[in-house]
Amino acid sequence: MAEPFKNLINAGTVARAGQHLQRVWPGFDRPRFEQSAGHGLEALEFKARAMQLADALEATLPPDFEAAADLLEASLAPPIPLDAQGEPSALSAAQSEAGLSGWVVWSMGDYVARRGMTDVPRALRCLHALTQRFSAEFAIRPFIQRHPDATLTTISTWVNDPSAHVRRLVSEGSRPRLPWGLRLQALVADPAPTLPLLRALQDDPSAYVRRSVANHLNDIAKDHPELVADWVHQHLLTASPARTALLRHASRSLIKRGHAPTLSAWGLGQGLRGTVSLSLSATRAAVGGEIALAVSLASSSPEPQDLLVDYVVHHVRANGSTSPKVFKGWKLTLGPGEQRTLGKRHSLRPVTTRVLYPGPHRIELQVNGQTLAQADFELLN
CATH class of the missing domain: 2.60.40.10 (Immunoglobulins)
Incomplete structure (x- = not known):
């Protein structure tokens, strides 16, 4: 039987977090953190484990958010490398020894979302660092919801970031209907603010980023099918093979629904003769x-x-x-x-x-x- 998914956050995760936070801050109350984060962990489901670890961070990191963000960033491992196709590689033992990465970063991002709302620029800089070690796609969504102008202005500068992890966050973090994530109801109603971001990223050299753009467009198609059909019509005309694959993946729900304008874009608009x-x-x-x-x-x-x-x-x-x-x-x-x-x-x-x-x-x-x-x-x- 496969190992339960929830066990990706376990006692070892808590211990490594305590080790690396104490490494960068000798005054860190590691025993209190590990007792709080690990209490009854085995009985909790996956998200509850991540949130309990975030609670422990909130209880033990400095009350000053900028100081806490500095510590979180200092505790991180080097960014997760990408393979030749621009996909994230598996975490190595050396990375785990060097600092924090992987699922524990989910909890760190949630801490930033809780405590960083009063200093959005510093919080977003922290998420920029965190997303290169896991993903900040869940943590950035409350900032888009509560501070949409400031957050979207900042992430619009990330579409040319050297890190594919960061470029992917631009698309994935702003998806209207991200699974497991906070629904961004304003973008469900009107996706116009993210369209320039998707346009800038749809020819990204990383398949990791392009797949996120396709999923973002597929989200939009659930509420604005004509918009996505028009997008496919417009952007398929001079599409490279990589963009063509992206547009087909973005069209998948509309094609399944038999949406006539989308089928027409793919040359499938006529009925069977x-x-x-x-x-x-x-x-x-x-x-x-x-x-x-x-x-x-x-x-x-x-x-x-x-x-x-x-x-x-x-x-x-x-x-x-x-x-x-x-x-x-x-x-x-x-x-x-x-x-x-x-x-x-x-x-x-x-x-x-x-x-x-x-x-x-x-x-x-x-x-x-x-x-x-x-x-x-x-x-x-």
């Missing part, structure tokens, strides 16, 4: 098993057709209603007059993000965003 059918391997299937889909396509066009074929499973919910979930199918070019058969096995095993309930389920087939065929089956316990 021809016929399609969908059949299932069984009319009944059990939770934990699988069901096979068979798709038959027949072209009636004298021209090739670029097709995106996805399928939607309407899962039964606990209250008896249904909830649609789009699954990736096939991307293909159907030749003139061609007939083609496609097959896929769909798993019915429960996953952590979805509970499967028995009852009648429907599968719909989408071709270039249009629902053209469907089939039903009964899911059994």
Whole structure:
């Protein structure tokens, strides 16, 4: 069995934090810090562990924020190096010996968010340092929420920072709907303030940064689909392969939804010229098993057709209603007059993000965003 994720913050994490904070400040009350941060740690879940460590920092660091920020920065390991593709490398034992990095920095960032609101410039300089040893994407969000002008003005200067960690923070920290993070409701309503940042970063040399930009645009697409469709139309025209990959990743939710302007941007705007059918391997299937889909396509066009074929499973919910979930199918070019058969096995095993309930389920087939065929089956316990 895999090690629980929460154990990434453990007694060793607390001890290393105490060691390095005492190294840079001999007067640091290490016993008090370690007792407070480690109390009942095994019983806590992941975020609660991080927040308890932040509580201990708040109780033991100097009350003067600038002095505390100086100590946090002095306790850090060298920045996490990036590999040839611009992705973060694994932490080494030497880095751990040299100073703090990794998950403990989450707690340090939370401390900065709690105590740094009265000195935003100093707090942001500290987050600039912290993000190079883990990520300050959670910690910077309260500053964007409470001091949007000052924070966005500062991070706009970071789009040319030498560190890819910092450039990524510009995009990741300002995502409207960052998972696990504070929702930035003002940017959900109006993402305009971050668009210049994304424009400056979408051709970043680091894939690490570009992936964040794609996820940021995908966040925006949930509330402003036309804006992202227009962005793709505009920025795909002269796109490099790297930018093209970014825009496709940014479009993924809209493509799954069959959003016509987005499909059009990718040359998938026309409906199928021809016929399609969908059949299932069984009319009944059990939770934990699988069901096979068979798709038959027949072209009636004298021209090739670029097709995106996805399928939607309407899962039964606990209250008896249904909830649609789009699954990736096939991307293909159907030749003139061609007939083609496609097959896929769909798993019915429960996953952590979805509970499967028995009852009648429907599968719909989408071709270039249009629902053209469907089939039903009964899911059994």
